[in-house]
Amino acid sequence: MNTSETVRDARITALLANVERVIIGKPEITKLAVTALIAGGHILIEDVPGVGKTQLAAALARSCGGVFGRIQMTPDIMPSDVTGFSLLKPGTGELEFRKGAVFCNFLLADEINRSSPKSQSALLEAMEEMRVTMDGETYELPAPFMVLATQNPVETYGTYSLPEAQMDRFMMKLHIGYPNASDELSIIRKGREEDARNLESVITPGDIVDMQKKAERINCSEACEKYILSIVFATRSNDGIKLGISPRGSIALTRAAKAYAYIEGRDYVIPDDIKFLAPHCLGHRLMLSPQGKSKWGEGSEAIKSITSSLEVPV
Numbered sequence: 001m002n003t004s005e006t007v008r009d010a011r012i013t014a015l016l017a018n019v020e021r022v023i024i025g026k027p028e029i030t031k032l033a034v035t036a037l038i039a040g041g042h043i044l045i046e047d048v049p050g051v052g053k054t055q056l057a058a059a060l061a062r063s064c065g066g067v068f069g070r071i072q073m074t075p076d077i078m079p080s081d082v083t084g085f086s087l088l089k090p091g092t093g094e095l096e097f098r099k100g101a102v103f104c105n106f107l108l109a110d111e112i113n114r115s116s117p118k119s120q121s122a123l124l125e126a127m128e129e130m131r132v133t134m135d136g137e138t139y140e141l142p143a144p145f146m147v148l149a150t151q152n153p154v155e156t157y158g159t160y161s162l163p164e165a166q167m168d169r170f171m172m173k174l175h176i177g178y179p180n181a182s183d184e185l186s187i188i189r190k191g192r193e194e195d196a197r198n199l200e201s202v203i204t205p206g207d208i209v210d211m212q213k214k215a216e217r218i219n220c221s222e223a224c225e226k227y228i229l230s231i232v233f234a235t236r237s238n239d240g241i242k243l244g245i246s247p248r249g250s251i252a253l254t255r256a257a258k259a260y261a262y263i264e265g266r267d268y269v270i271p272d273d274i275k276f277l278a279p280h281c282l283g284h285r286l287m288l289s290p291q292g293k294s295k296w297g298e299g300s301e302a303i304k305s306i307t308s309s310l311e312v313p314v
Contacts, residue, residue: 008265009211012038014202015063022059022199023052024190025183029176031263032280033060033148037208038215039259041171041252042127042147044112044162044284048154051176057108057148058199064208065201066105067142073115073149079122083132084139097134102126105142105205112149113159120166123147127169144208164243164287171252173284173300211262218258220269223313227271228253231278234306240292241302245282253281271312279303 012034019030033056036043045053061068071082084100101107102123112120126132127147132139149170151162167173179187228250236244256277257269264273283300296302 008263009214011203011207011211012263018063018199018202019056019059023056023176024186025179026052026176029056029174031260032172032174032277035256035260035263035277036171037064037144037146038211038262039171039252039255040144040146040212041256042169043149044167044170044173045148045150045176046153046173047176049152051178053150053176054108054110056176057106057150060148061106061108061146062199063202064106064144064205065203066144066205066208067103068106068108069101069104070108070110071101072110073112073119075114075116077115077119079119082119082122083126084134086135095135097137097139099139100132102132102141102145103139105144105146107145107147109147109149111151113151113162115160117160117163120160120162124166124169142205144205144212164285167284168246168248170284171256172280174280212259215255215259215262218261218267218269220254220258224257224269224271224274225254227274227310227313228257230310231274231282231303231306234310235282235286235302238292238302238306240289240295241286242289242292243287245285249282249285253278256281275307275312278307 015034016027016030019034020027023030033043037060045056047053058068071077080100082100083102084098086095086097088094089096109123126141126145130141130143130145132141232245232250235241238244253274257273260273260277261267261269279300283298283303286299286302288296288299288302292302296305
């Protein structure tokens, strides 16, 4: 990127402002969601009911235009509902492929942990390879493609926890949290759901693809790359962690750091980008030992503890 491009892209500013019309008082969460989008990743939004998980997904999708798909992940959902199925055409005897819910730009998989493991795994190929294979044929998904999944951590009856392989496909795991008093007053007065339904797009899917390509060209210095590795390797040799971060996690954090730098209007990654993003990009990929659960409670806190103990490159 040249000097003129180190100022924040006007399209990013417009996108953030549009989403924040609906997600009031959570600018950090909004920026993280946009970071994952620009990095070409997927998001798992986990929080208690009623704090805006579905609204965040819908607002981000509608702000970007393109095709918005939604599937309610109930126990009776079949893998064919997600990916599609082949239908025998009467008369000709030929197989015709009927596309499933994943054939869109933004897929909201609402309450993903309520569907069966078989239906959850139907998303694996689409999330990793941007395509669907059915009856020996491969069908490419449109670009950009992003899965925004939500789940409720409080009510566990009748749910199926996402396996580690599925969790590893999500670039970030976000927690929205309750708004403060003044923000909640604004939400009550404004009517958030009405705003989300009427939200207009401010950029196009083509803009997203263009920004994704620019973010890929952001410079991540060797010092920053080694800083990422130091965090990752620390998770593999910690008594409180049973399963450390895989190379997929290292790649995801690097991509997210480049996208975050682009959003901030820089053409280079700084260590603070990595330190800020690490809990969101790596925490859900860990498997804590009983000792680790007692010490940290959850993976994101373990990552925060690790980053605070490591020397930050200058």
